[in-house]
Amino acid sequence: MSGTIQVYLLVRQIYLIFKVMGKSVFKLSTISSKVIMGIAGLFLMLFLCVHLAINLLMLLGDEGQMFGKAVYFMTHNPAIKIFEYVLFTGFIIHITIGVLIWLRNYFVRPIKYAVTPRSKTSCFSRYMIHTGIIILIFLILHFTHFFFVKLGWVTGPEGIDTHDFLSMSKLLFTNPVYSSIYIVCFIFLGFHLNHALQSVFQTLGLNHPRYTPFIKVLSALYGIIIAVGFSIIPIYFLFFHTV
Amino acid sequence: MNIKLKIWRQKNSQAKGKFEKYTLDNVSPEMAFLEMMDFLNQKLIEEGKEPVAFEHDCREGICGCCSLYINGQPHGPRERTTTCELRMRFFKDGETITIEPFRSRVFPVIKDLIVDRSAFDKILIAGGFISADTGSAPEANSIPVCKHHSDKAFDMAACIGCGACVAACKNSSAMLFVAAKVTQFTLLPQGRVEAVERVKNMIAKMDELGFGSCSNTYACEAECPKGITVAAIAKLNREFLHAKIVAE
Amino acid sequence: MATLNAKIPEGPLSEKWSKHKSGLRLVNPANKKKIDIIVIGTGLAGASASSALGEMGYNVKTFCYQDTPRRAHSVAAQGGINAAKNYKNDGDSVYRLFYDMIKGGDFRAREANVYRAAEVSNNVIDHYVALGVPFARDYGGYLDNRSFGGVQVSRTFYAKGQTGQQCLLGTYSSLLRQVNKGRVTMYPRRDLLDIVVINGKARGIIARNLVTGEIERHSAHAVVLATGGYGTIYYLSTLAVNSNGSAAWAAFKRGAFFGNPSFIQIHPTSIPVLNEFQSKLTLMSESLRNDGRVWVPKAQGDKRAPKDIPEEERDYYLERRYPAFGNLVPRDVASRAAKERCDAGYGVGASGLSVYLDFKDAIKKQGKKAIENKYGNLFEMYEKISGENPYETPMKIYPAGHYTMGGLWVDYNLMTTVPGLFAIGESNFSDHGANRLGASSLMQCTGDGYFILPYTISDYLADDIRTGAIPTNSHEFEAAEQEVKDKIARILAVKGKQTPMTFHKKLGKIMWNYAGMVRNEEGLKKALVLLEELKEEFWKDIMIAGTANELNQELEKGLRVADFIELSKLICMDALNRKESCGAHFREESQTENGEARRQDDLYAYVSAWEYKDNAEPVLHKEELKFEYVELKERSYK
Numbered sequence A: 001m002s003g004t005i006q007v008y009l010l011v012r013q014i015y016l017i018f019k020v021m022g023k024s025v026f027k028l029s030t031i032s033s034k035v036i037m038g039i040a041g042l043f044l045m046l047f048l049c050v051h052l053a054i055n056l057l058m059l060l061g062d063e064g065q066m067f068g069k070a071v072y073f074m075t076h077n078p079a080i081k082i083f084e085y086v087l088f089t090g091f092i093i094h095i096t097i098g099v100l101i102w103l104r105n106y107f108v109r110p111i112k113y114a115v116t117p118r119s120k121t122s123c124f125s126r127y128m129i130h131t132g133i134i135i136l137i138f139l140i141l142h143f144t145h146f147f148f149v150k151l152g153w154v155t156g157p158e159g160i161d162t163h164d165f166l167s168m169s170k171l172l173f174t175n176p177v178y179s180s181i182y183i184v185c186f187i188f189l190g191f192h193l194n195h196a197l198q199s200v201f202q203t204l205g206l207n208h209p210r211y212t213p214f215i216k217v218l219s220a221l222y223g224i225i226i227a228v229g230f231s232i233i234p235i236y237f238l239f240f241h242t243v
Numbered sequence B: 001m002n003i004k005l006k007i008w009r010q011k012n013s014q015a016k017g018k019f020e021k022y023t024l025d026n027v028s029p030e031m032a033f034l035e036m037m038d039f040l041n042q043k044l045i046e047e048g049k050e051p052v053a054f055e056h057d058c059r060e061g062i063c064g065c066c067s068l069y070i071n072g073q074p075h076g077p078r079e080r081t082t083t084c085e086l087r088m089r090f091f092k093d094g095e096t097i098t099i100e101p102f103r104s105r106v107f108p109v110i111k112d113l114i115v116d117r118s119a120f121d122k123i124l125i126a127g128g129f130i131s132a133d134t135g136s137a138p139e140a141n142s143i144p145v146c147k148h149h150s151d152k153a154f155d156m157a158a159c160i161g162c163g164a165c166v167a168a169c170k171n172s173s174a175m176l177f178v179a180a181k182v183t184q185f186t187l188l189p190q191g192r193v194e195a196v197e198r199v200k201n202m203i204a205k206m207d208e209l210g211f212g213s214c215s216n217t218y219a220c221e222a223e224c225p226k227g228i229t230v231a232a233i234a235k236l237n238r239e240f241l242h243a244k245i246v247a248e
Numbered sequence C: 001m002a003t004l005n006a007k008i009p010e011g012p013l014s015e016k017w018s019k020h021k022s023g024l025r026l027v028n029p030a031n032k033k034k035i036d037i038i039v040i041g042t043g044l045a046g047a048s049a050s051s052a053l054g055e056m057g058y059n060v061k062t063f064c065y066q067d068t069p070r071r072a073h074s075v076a077a078q079g080g081i082n083a084a085k086n087y088k089n090d091g092d093s094v095y096r097l098f099y100d101m102i103k104g105g106d107f108r109a110r111e112a113n114v115y116r117a118a119e120v121s122n123n124v125i126d127h128y129v130a131l132g133v134p135f136a137r138d139y140g141g142y143l144d145n146r147s148f149g150g151v152q153v154s155r156t157f158y159a160k161g162q163t164g165q166q167c168l169l170g171t172y173s174s175l176l177r178q179v180n181k182g183r184v185t186m187y188p189r190r191d192l193l194d195i196v197v198i199n200g201k202a203r204g205i206i207a208r209n210l211v212t213g214e215i216e217r218h219s220a221h222a223v224v225l226a227t228g229g230y231g232t233i234y235y236l237s238t239l240a241v242n243s244n245g246s247a248a249w250a251a252f253k254r255g256a257f258f259g260n261p262s263f264i265q266i267h268p269t270s271i272p273v274l275n276e277f278q279s280k281l282t283l284m285s286e287s288l289r290n291d292g293r294v295w296v297p298k299a300q301g302d303k304r305a306p307k308d309i310p311e312e313e314r315d316y317y318l319e320r321r322y323p324a325f326g327n328l329v330p331r332d333v334a335s336r337a338a339k340e341r342c343d344a345g346y347g348v349g350a351s352g353l354s355v356y357l358d359f360k361d362a363i364k365k366q367g368k369k370a371i372e373n374k375y376g377n378l379f380e381m382y383e384k385i386s387g388e389n390p391y392e393t394p395m396k397i398y399p400a401g402h403y404t405m406g407g408l409w410v411d412y413n414l415m416t417t418v419p420g421l422f423a424i425g426e427s428n429f430s431d432h433g434a435n436r437l438g439a440s441s442l443m444q445c446t447g448d449g450y451f452i453l454p455y456t457i458s459d460y461l462a463d464d465i466r467t468g469a470i471p472t473n474s475h476e477f478e479a480a481e482q483e484v485k486d487k488i489a490r491i492l493a494v495k496g497k498q499t500p501m502t503f504h505k506k507l508g509k510i511m512w513n514y515a516g517m518v519r520n521e522e523g524l525k526k527a528l529v530l531l532e533e534l535k536e537e538f539w540k541d542i543m544i545a546g547t548a549n550e551l552n553q554e555l556e557k558g559l560r561v562a563d564f565i566e567l568s569k570l571i572c573m574d575a576l577n578r579k580e581s582c583g584a585h586f587r588e589e590s591q592t593e594n595g596e597a598r599r600q601d602d603l604y605a606y607v608s609a610w611e612y613k614d615n616a617e618p619v620l621h622k623e624e625l626k627f628e629y630v631e632l633k634e635r636s637y638k
């Protein structure tokens, strides 16, 4: 019963957000839409850090005690509950604007150039929509396996408690197919983030001859850390850990 | 040297265009790129064909008339160079050179390689000026301007309005062009007075005309013949946010 | 002889303008709305006039042939703009600027006009700064000045080597502001092909829409020409490739007198011709002569690389001949000196038609950084074109056709001999005599547009407040349109073998050889014969590709070249008539023993104003030049 209500609420929320966003992208200036999208992205990036930190606790070798505690905290603290909604909204805002902006941009050049453009550009920035969609597909996959299980919308694997993420992870990651998909997706997320962090600085108007090169390095590092950090887990479970 | 050309031909804005191939012998490396085009046109006319329409005027890199998307780059392969400043010595003997018009829905083709860039004027009409009536100016030296700011304003004002930034951008965004003008004026005390209105009006016009949005890809900076940097775009974003959030 | 009244106001020189201004009639704001003005051209002159007239409340329609007003060739001016601000405390004043211009123009300009141009120069700078033009400044935040050819004070305001661009963008922005307010309507991509005169007054124009080919009629109560110079008569010049004399020629044919058509300045420092397809000569700013030293080898035909020629084997001929001004002598002097050296066989480069401009000493003294700061963009431009690095090897330069002091004759009110037809900026003849001093054209163009024309045109328009809109269906419009259409049909119908470019090149060669830096009777007479032949050939053998009702660049060129050929004849006639040497006009028959120009004030202290006659030779009128405030002197830069 509570599941149906939650689904209803969620669909409604998505609808409302799209409605507001749909309006805003056409009403909002291109700059404002980018800024909102960037801020949402920044928020997601913060979340990724927290998520990574918690995930890495799995590797502590304490039979998941710390990890368990962290998961318990994350699933039971009311503040985090709110945070979850905010996060969800963040995703939707980011994705909606991302897709709408991309559509706008795609249609400004009805006839494409015959010669592939040779201008020097930061290469990841050209593929944000592509890496973004890969992330989106992954997110759906990921949600079906973890988040929705927790919410009870999807039945998790037999015999595992819906809150026992450690066991679920072990089960999934020992599957080489899932692990590979997972790793590949995180590499693309890395690409996305490589451009994202420095891009958001620019969007917010922060460009400085002295600090911008540093931010670009930081941005690349952040992308690498997230991609490597998340990939360590399946690799660990695949090769170094036997259930 | 001998070269092969692949050039976009389009009768008028309604017609469907297509590429035509030409070969040109005895091109001298000292020739300017546009002189090569003149040479081609002479030859086409002599053969009873229609010459290729392309835009040009000053032929010294300052008026911003010349455009052309040459081998995948607006203004061709040399950095910080307009098409009219290009020389044939930058190309190889026997090379195939593909010439396309600047492509964007906002810059429709008028004929062959000529596009309509009047959208740029429209953006500036919306606010690209300082409102000083003739006769109202104070003595020039009554407003000292920090040399650093003044020099920077000059660098921004060096934009020739060629549209290469739009042509290079995967999104056809005009942000570099707009940023250069907004930055020039906001760096000067005379221009600060209307900074809020100016940036709002210009951005609103830019969006209304249908230019794409900036995705910080920086192709514009790489192709701008006058070296306008994307730092200007950051400044524009800052000015815009200030106008929208703080100033309101 | 028709009367040629320059309408110079009475009174002392320094009060003429202010007195005259206060006496001019005004049009009240409510009536201005009922008055239309057409402005042709969006360079400094046209853009500033359009915006000032728009601000006053007139309905302004502004035309240019480019796609946007910002591309007018004023954009290419490099060196700077003069004003008598005396910011350097070096004793400059309005009078001194006036005097320098009169002397620089070799005493062939009208005192009153020149004084006025100098007088409003300070307003021009104030206004540019208010419009956000980023002129160079010093560390205290105040405006910087540099010195420019032919003068001994520093009064030139500049923005690196892009002063014209910065000034033009300033006037352009004020023009766009009036478009925003609905006071100015822009008509870009239009070629002016004829001027419509109704009951003796200029009342409109016939223009060709360059995109659709449509012939359009536009009416107004007054027409202002600001169409720039016709230096492209030489084919190769520092002007824009599409610069033309057609507007001025159309005005001439409708009754406007042409003043001093043969006064054409040849600029001493342009990048020399590199190949036979060359379409344009790029100017290297005169300001370079502040630090660069001009030289050729002392030995004829010395083909060594410049760095291999030791100091004592170099002939710094400007410093040798003109010790007081050295490398900074006025343009005409520097150009002829270069030609003299090259003709004598001392020229350098593959063609032997160039001289060196060397920065070695300046770099040694001031450091590369300082030189880069001053001329960075010019050096870059040179490097791009020639492939040589001027920091390491001297530039090669040669004179090129540059500026036309001559133009439509105007009175003190800037009105031509056709009532209601005004000419401002480079398109008129008024302020530069026989030679223009560097950095004084930008000043004059802007002064004309912002601070002079708006007053004088109002005086004229005061009679028109009850006229009402001028209809475009009168038979004068009809006839003018038909004439234009006929001409287009005629040129298209020839279907010969030679393109407009071929003819333009042929024309350029004739003019450069016989009516260029050095002229003589025999040559000019020969040129007139050649031009007549060329004209005949043109109308028999011109080949215009395409049709009239589309974007057709060949047709545009063809029409321009046709006018150029006519205009060239007038230039040669004028040059032939003026047997003295003065300023840029150097007649071999009139020179001193050591080859300097010799003026003949008793015979030629007048402006030649030519009147068009249907099917007959143009008629010469003379406007005597009275010099009440300066003493006529031999111009000496020694």
Ligand SMILES: Cc1cc2nc3c(=O)[nH]c(=O)nc-3n(C[C@H](O)[C@H](O)[C@H](O)COP(=O)(O)OP(=O)(O)OC[C@H]3O[C@@H](n4cnc5c(N)ncnc54)[C@H](O)[C@@H]3O)c2cc1C
Binding pocket: C040, C041, C042, C043, C044, C045, C046, C063, C064, C065, C066, C069, C071, C072, C073, C074, C075, C076, C077, C078, C079, C080, C081, C082, C163, C164, C190, C191, C192, C193, C226, C227, C228, C229, C238, C239, C240, C243, C244, C246, C247, C283, C402, C403, C424, C425, C426, C427, C438, C439, C440, C441, C442, C443, C445
């Ligand atoms: C390379 C170069 C460097 C220079 N440097 C300096 C300098 O440092 N200092 C200085 O004081 N002066 C300099 N000058 C001279 C100065 O730039 C010009 O004299 C001045 O800018 C002319 O301005 P203008 O407004 O009269 O005409 P332009 O700026 O030439 O404008 C002419 C306008 O008329 C329009 N037009 C022309 N013909 C037609 C037609 N038939 N139909 C419709 N429209 C037409 C054009 O579209 C254009 O808008 C330089 C000139 C050149 C060429």
Ligand code: HEM
Binding pocket: A034, A035, A037, A038, A039, A041, A042, A044, A045, A048, A094, A095, A098, A099, A101, A102, A128, A129, A131, A132, A133, A135, A136, A192, A193, A195, A196, A197, A199, A200, A201, A203, B213, B214, B215, B216
């Ligand atoms: C954890 C996930 C994600 C994070 C942390 C993230 C972060 C970011 C950030 C910070 C930016 C830069 C924004 C700016 O410059 O203002 C960005 C850009 C972008 N993102 Fe994401 N993003 C994520 C997921 C997605 C997804 C799922 C999509 C979906 C389709 C997407 C599409 C885009 C696009 C298209 C851009 C480029 C927009 C533009 O510059 O025009 N992103 N992202």
Ligand code: SF4
Binding pocket: B158, B159, B160, B161, B162, B163, B164, B165, B166, B176, B177, B180, B220, B223, B224, B225, B226, B227, B228
């Ligand atoms: S910013 Fe650069 S590329 Fe864009 S219009 Fe200006 S000069 Fe051209």
Ligand code: FES
Binding pocket: B055, B056, B057, B058, B059, B060, B061, B062, B063, B064, B065, B066, B082, B083, B084, B085
């Ligand atoms: S033709 Fe003027 S910039 Fe190229």
